[in-house]
Amino acid sequence: DSAVRHGLLALGAIQAPLHRTTVKDLDPNERPELVPRAMKHVSKAMHLLRTANPDDVSTEVALTCCILFLAVEIWTTKKSYSRVHILAAHRILQDHSQKICAASRDDFSKMVDELVIQAATFADEFPPPSSGIPPDYQLDHGSERSGSIFDWRSALDAMNWLIRSVLRTT
Numbered sequence: 001d002s003a004v005r006h007g008l009l010a011l012g013a014i015q016a017p018l019h020r021t022t023v024k025d026l027d028p029n030e031r032p033e034l035v036p037r038a039m040k041h042v043s044k045a046m047h048l049l050r051t052a053n054p055d056d057v058s059t060e061v062a063l064t065c066c067i068l069f070l071a072v073e074i075w076t077t078k079k080s081y082s083r084v085h086i087l088a089a090h091r092i093l094q095d096h097s098q099k100i101c102a103a104s105r106d107d108f109s110k111m112v113d114e115l116v117i118q119a120a121t122f123a124d125e126f127p128p129p130s131s132g133i134p135p136d137y138q139l140d141h142g143s144e145r146s147g148s149i150f151d152w153r154s155a156l157d158a159m160n161w162l163i164r165s166v167l168r169t170t
Contacts, residue, residue, distance in 0.1 A: 001061045003048040007068030010041035014075050042072055059096040063089055063108050070115070083123075086115045087131050094132070 013035055049057060049065055066089035073082040089112050097105050116133060119126045127133035149155045 003045045004064050006041040006045035010038040010072050013038035059099045062092050086119050
């Protein structure tokens with residue numbers, strides 16, 4: 001899809017300078033610039049979605065573009081979430097999930113759930129009251145994640161999940 005292609009090209013244009021930099025030279029506080037080429041592709045992708053007949057844009061394309069736009073914004077603003085793109089993806093999934101095949105629906109549902117949980121964990125004002133997302137959204141999803149710990153990675157994952165749960169509930 002053209003909108004997805006332009007979203008991917010925008011993300012690639014933002015990340016391209018990092019491929020010419022060594023890890024030693026990276027500054028973790030410096031954010032990548034939204035280079036003109038990236039901005040051109042983001043604008044083109046948004047224009048394609050805005051001007052398309054809604055019946056011609058598949059739900060998968062709309063969700064993928066929301067996630068790509070979210071990634072572009074995260075890379076350029078260094079925020080852990082973008083309210084606009086996450087809420088749009090959640091709304092699309094809620095309103096049009098019956099149009100997606102079961103496997104894609106499960107994949108997108110897990111991804112959008114994780115994005116909502118991430119945003120709710122690190123932002124006091126998320127989810128907004130008018131979003132249709134309940135304030136205790138995190139508590140309804142993913143409690144099974146802290147299962148058995150087999151190695152340091154699963155321990156780290158469990159710790160990360162518990163810390164995020166504590167942050168959200170407090």
